[in-house]
Amino acid sequence: MKGRKTLNKTSKNNFITMGGLLLVYVIVLILKEGGITTNLINGQLVPICAYMLMAISLNLTVGILGELSLGHAGFMSVGAFGGVLIGTLMQEVSDSKTLCLLVAVIGGGLLAALAGFLIGIPVLRLRGDYLAIVTLAFGQIIKSIVNILYVGLDADGLHVGFIEKPEILEDGKMIINGAMGATGIRKISTFTFAFVVLMLCLIVIYNLIQSRTGRAIMALRDNRIAAESVGINVTKYKLLVFAISAAMAGMAGTVFAFNYSTVTPTKFDFNTSILILVFVVLGGLGSMRGSLIAAALLTLLPELLREFSDYRMLVYAVVLILVMLGTNNAKIRNLVAAFISDIKSMFGGKKTKKEEKTNG
Amino acid sequence: MDKGKIHEVISESIIPARDKDKRPVLECSHLGITFGGLVAVDDFNLTVGPTEIAGLIGPNGAGKTTVFNLLTKVYQPTHGTIILDGQDTRGMNTMQVNKAGIARTFQNIRLFDKLTVEENVKIGLHNQIKCSTVSSILRLPSYWKTEKEAHEKALELLSIFDMQDMADYKAGSLPYGAQRRLEIVRALATNPKLLLLDEPAAGMNPSETAELMENIRKIRDTFQIAILLIEHDMNLVMGICEGIAVLNFGRIIAKGSPEEIQANPTVIEAYLGKKKED
Numbered sequence: 021m022k023g024r025k026t027l028n029k030t031s032k033n034n035f036i037t038m039g040g041l042l043l044v045y046v047i048v049l050i051l052k053e054g055g056i057t058t059n060l061i062n063g064q065l066v067p068i069c070a071y072m073l074m075a076i077s078l079n080l081t082v083g084i085l086g087e088l089s090l091g092h093a094g095f096m097s098v099g100a101f102g103g104v105l106i107g108t109l110m111q112e113v114s115d116s117k118t119l120c121l122l123v124a125v126i127g128g129g130l131l132a133a134l135a136g137f138l139i140g141i142p143v144l145r146l147r148g149d150y151l152a153i154v155t156l157a158f159g160q161i162i163k164s165i166v167n168i169l170y171v172g173l174d175a176d177g178l179h180v181g182f183i184e185k186p187e188i189l190e191d192g193k194m195i196i197n198g199a200m201g202a203t204g205i206r207k208i209s210t211f212t213f214a215f216v217v218l219m220l221c222l223i224v225i226y227n228l229i230q231s232r233t234g235r236a237i238m239a240l241r242d243n244r245i246a247a248e249s250v251g252i253n254v255t256k257y258k259l260l261v262f263a264i265s266a267a268m269a270g271m272a273g274t275v276f277a278f279n280y281s282t283v284t285p286t287k288f289d290f291n292t293s294i295l296i297l298v299f300v301v302l303g304g305l306g307s308m309r310g311s312l313i314a315a316a317l318l319t320l321l322p323e324l325l326r327e328f329s330d331y332r333m334l335v336y337a338v339v340l341i342l343v344m345l346g347t348n349n350a351k352i353r354n355l356v357a358a359f360i361s362d363i364k365s366m367f368g369g370k371k372t373k374k375e376e377k378t379n380g
Numbered sequence: 381m382d383k384g385k386i387h388e389v390i391s392e393s394i395i396p397a398r399d400k401d402k403r404p405v406l407e408c409s410h411l412g413i414t415f416g417g418l419v420a421v422d423d424f425n426l427t428v429g430p431t432e433i434a435g436l437i438g439p440n441g442a443g444k445t446t447v448f449n450l451l452t453k454v455y456q457p458t459h460g461t462i463i464l465d466g467q468d469t470r471g472m473n474t475m476q477v478n479k480a481g482i483a484r485t486f487q488n489i490r491l492f493d494k495l496t497v498e499e500n501v502k503i504g505l506h507n508q509i510k511c512s513t514v515s516s517i518l519r520l521p522s523y524w525k526t527e528k529e530a531h532e533k534a535l536e537l538l539s540i541f542d543m544q545d546m547a548d549y550k551a552g553s554l555p556y557g558a559q560r561r562l563e564i565v566r567a568l569a570t571n572p573k574l575l576l577l578d579e580p581a582a583g584m585n586p587s588e589t590a591e592l593m594e595n596i597r598k599i600r601d602t603f604q605i606a607i608l609l610i611e612h613d614m615n616l617v618m619g620i621c622e623g624i625a626v627l628n629f630g631r632i633i634a635k636g637s638p639e640e641i642q643a644n645p646t647v648i649e650a651y652l653g654k655k656k657e658d
Contacts, residue, residue, distance in 0.1 A: 232506065254475070
């Protein structure tokens, strides 16, 4: 009986997170439709969803599998440029924006998953710091490859070139233009679409964690030797997590890219990888809810700090340091915990009164 | 030391009479490993019957845990063969050896600390109750069925040590003795033919040790498996082991029943040192 309770407790927490996310989505949608939010905020909605998805997908690798990855933006990049390419090709055959976006997101996710799987193979022999360095290098390699990648489309079909730009007919266009990145993207990403992708990925992660597979993954994190001794296939589960995590990052990249008319490879550099790692660490390793909140707040913060103009990033850094200190300080944490339990007991008191009434 | 004498001792079989005609669960022959120039285990020969409780004892640093690490392929042996229930384990890794039927506990406890007691046992059931990743993500009926099955099985296994009430606690928060017991339950969950216990009574008080002895016997009787244990607590070893092998400096110096081992001068010398007059 007790075991049931734990399952329910974890499930309850997950439902609270998903419900909260849905609630925020509905509120923001109402505000947006009502014209209350500024254009500045409206333009940030899709990137926020994309960064939230990046954060939970990285949390799967770092918090649940327990391997540090410093190249997560690389998978986002694969998804972004792969997705743009597939989406643009789809637009030649279909007029439906949602269908194009859907195919692009799936394609971008699959390409990134493939990249995740490939990077997973050599990385399996490495652990800890060494793994982190290899993933860092991977991110740089992806950035460099996209930097010299040219893909053009004309009546003759696709033209792909490395370093040198391929010649295309006059009526054709470049889809990926080297260091200039993907240009002339149709902005077909919508807030609702980005939200649906985020929500589905969150459900997948939650369902994965609370299963035989999830337990095997967390066993690897807590004690690899013991996990092997009870017959868990280390290779299989590590590769699985790398691929799933990369696929989600790729989807985030596609959704992100279709929100802009131009996306450059430098958008997904080392700084972005670190930024996403900051979301994960700040939100708490293994806590999807924390990752979501941290990603949303830290993406919005620079926008909200615009009134500080030149000092914007300085204030951002100071806020970040203060929050990190705050969340890691036992005194402040206890204070917050006491505050939350106070609120809970208030609610609990009300509940018992209600129960008494119904019983009476 | 006189080599001929040692070999005479080794040739004595320690398999109990009831297991004599059955195929042994474990046959190690000439097993050995060297780390660089250091010979950690050399010419290790041991046969364990299918329902035997066997003991592996020896002074600190004799190579007992190394033998366990060889059996479970944490280290690949440099010499010799390990036959598990008729199957050669050559080339297998730790995971495959577990699937083939060896489960173990660790001298320095290795639990999944951040997970609950029940989850620890469920991880032990990983290859017993299976559900694919896709069905788990999609929450197909097979997911609910296998989760329920795993939950019930985990509680059933925990009840061996009366631990079902602790199912919700984090494994890392358990008292030391309970952590040792949980490791045994987790190992049992993998449905082994041979259970290796590395100092199961370490850190336990005499009454806990007595209880553990009862439980080890109970496990052997209920599951009909072989148990090989490393232990420094001689009351436990002499009390429950049917056959004992003594290891010193990586070599077996004696094998036999508890009575024979207690009377063996080589063993006494290994533990207490030589008398000066000799």
